[in-house]
Amino acid sequence: xxxxxxxxxxxxxxxxxRFVVFAQGCVMRCKYCHNPDTWNVGGGKEISVEEIANExxxxxxxxxKNGGVTVSGGEPLLQIDELIKLFTLLKQNGVHTxxxxxxxxxxETDERYEKLLxxxxxxxxxxxHIDEEGHKTLTGHSNGAPLAFAKYLSGHQKPMWIRxxxxxxxxxxxxxxxxxxxxxxxxxxxxKVEVLPYHTMGKVxxxxxxMAYPLEGVEPPTKERIQNAKKILQExxx
Numbered sequence: 001x002x003x004x005x006x007x008x009x010x011x012x013x014x015x016x017x018r019f020v021v022f023a024q025g026c027v028m029r030c031k032y033c034h035n036p037d038t039w040n041v042g043g044g045k046e047i048s049v050e051e052i053a054n055e056x057x058x059x060x061x062x063x064x065k066n067g068g069v070t071v072s073g074g075e076p077l078l079q080i081d082e083l084i085k086l087f088t089l090l091k092q093n094g095v096h097t098x099x100x101x102x103x104x105x106x107x108e109t110d111e112r113y114e115k116l117l118x119x120x121x122x123x124x125x126x127x128x129h130i131d132e133e134g135h136k137t138l139t140g141h142s143n144g145a146p147l148a149f150a151k152y153l154s155g156h157q158k159p160m161w162i163r164x165x166x167x168x169x170x171x172x173x174x175x176x177x178x179x180x181x182x183x184x185x186x187x188x189x190x191x192k193v194e195v196l197p198y199h200t201m202g203k204v205x206x207x208x209x210x211m212a213y214p215l216e217g218v219e220p221p222t223k224e225r226i227q228n229a230k231k232i233l234q235e236x237x238x
Contacts, residue, residue, distance in 0.1 A: 004024040049082055131179070184233070
């Protein structure tokens, strides 16, 4: 598996304390991405799934009842075969498994997804933009696959947490938030909705890579807009 890095005591990538594997490679080019160094599919380091599993299991005693292993990215579903192998090993050792994905690689005709679902306890699904054209402008790709993946997970009764990055004037308008909420209300297995305020902490990576920062001049959302988004997306009976 091609890996960018590990985090041994992650607390924001799923429930409990987690060992986080950041997979290398991503097809999307989200304008707010704070990890452009994970984009190159040929970057990172090639590590066997056995080595990754053994490294993760060193921390199993810290996982407790809720923790486990999360594979994030980059985009982990670019390496779905390796992901299936890794999760097979982890489930054999009683470890809670989680995938943090945009769903951009999903194809319902790909039978490997049924294997992955059987081995995955939780999906963290990043919905970048509910509008088709807005999604293309923001990421360079259609939102057809991510929305189809959300429906697929719901139809297969797989728990998911929805993540939405709040970017002023791009993803934080009431119209966009209400449309997203309407879509989420059609899903049966959403356990949690996380509103992630846009930040500029990744800008230094663009500078180091000699890349122009796509959202130059865009400031993080105000507390009022964050609370507004949380009210729309998280509260019941909207």
